[in-house]
Amino acid sequence: MSLLDVKNVKKIYTTRFGGSQVQALSDVTFSIESGEFVAIMGESGSGKTTLLNILASLDKPTGGKVYLKGRDLGSIRDREMAAFRRQNLGFVFQDFNLLDTFSLEDNIYLPLVLAGKKYEEMNRKLEPIAQKLGITELLKKFPYEVSGGQKQRAAVARALITKPQLILADEPTGALDSRASDDLMELFTQINQDGQTILMVTHSVKAASNANRVLFIKDGEVFHQIYRGNLTNEEMYQKIAASLTVLTTGGDR
Numbered sequence: 273m274s275l276l277d278v279k280n281v282k283k284i285y286t287t288r289f290g291g292s293q294v295q296a297l298s299d300v301t302f303s304i305e306s307g308e309f310v311a312i313m314g315e316s317g318s319g320k321t322t323l324l325n326i327l328a329s330l331d332k333p334t335g336g337k338v339y340l341k342g343r344d345l346g347s348i349r350d351r352e353m354a355a356f357r358r359q360n361l362g363f364v365f366q367d368f369n370l371l372d373t374f375s376l377e378d379n380i381y382l383p384l385v386l387a388g389k390k391y392e393e394m395n396r397k398l399e400p401i402a403q404k405l406g407i408t409e410l411l412k413k414f415p416y417e418v419s420g421g422q423k424q425r426a427a428v429a430r431a432l433i434t435k436p437q438l439i440l441a442d443e444p445t446g447a448l449d450s451r452a453s454d455d456l457m458e459l460f461t462q463i464n465q466d467g468q469t470i471l472m473v474t475h476s477v478k479a480a481s482n483a484n485r486v487l488f489i490k491d492g493e494v495f496h497q498i499y500r501g502n503l504t505n506e507e508m509y510q511k512i513a514a515s516l517t518v519l520t521t522g523g524d525r
């Protein structure tokens with residue numbers, strides 16, 4: 273059994289008065305095994321955010337199913353959903369989504385506070401993560417007192433602290449300069465090597481070249497996939513760039 277199974281997922285948005293319809297996803301099928309680091313790429317409007325929202329169970333597909341460890345997300349009741357999401361998924365966003373009035377430490381604790389954990393347990397969990405992410409000295413600071421890269425590290429710590437099955441990252445390097453992006457991707461590689469499964473949507477070829485597999489979405493379907501095999505990041509970069517050219521110029525797979 274795969275960690276994540278996406279089967280024939282389709283999403284049609286209907287405008288409020290039912291006038292027009294947009295088919296964002298027509299038939300998306302793929303699986304992710306535990307321990308993978310997968311990037312999803314595709315042109316603007318190809319349905320990447322729609323897919324991520326469905327995987328995060330923030331939105332429901334019009335057709336098809338998503339299974340996390342064999343559990344059909346569509347069968348989870350609304351009132352269980354927040355807890356299910358908190359227990360199984362970690363999120364990293366482009367704009368960090370940290371609360372400005374909370375210290376980094378309190379931001380990182382938030383999912384555990386919501387789960388009703390005691391301070392000692394939270395503190396025990398935070399220490400090794402903060403150390404690994406190099407933010408131990410920054411924990412008492414507020415988001416406005418640290419750099420974008422440091423904010424994103426705190427957001428990664430918040431995603432990791434619940435030991436989620438899967439981290440969903442939406443353009444995590446989108447608001448970072450190239451140095452901070454490289455550092456973040458090095459960190460993703462490291463946490464993936466420690467066993468964390470990651471699914472990342474990105475426009476950046478450089479960021480995607482860190483993944484072990486890249487899925488390309490076009491016309492609402494998975495159009496193409498690249499597996500790293502033994503490729504270096506540089507070779508992976510070349511291969512992704514070539515695939516994107518095919519994707520945008522409309523060539524055959």
Ligand SMILES: Nc1ncnc2c1ncn2[C@@H]1O[C@H](COP(=O)(O)OP(=O)(O)OP(=O)(O)O)[C@@H](O)[C@H]1O
Binds near residue numbers: 285315317323
């Ligand atoms: N709430 C909505 N209502 C109607 N149409 C929508 C809605 N959200 C997205 N769409 C449409 O669905 C399609 C896919 O959008 P989506 O945001 O998933 O693409 P994307 O690949 O994430 O794009 P980008 O890379 O620009 O973020 C687009 O045509 C978009 O206009």
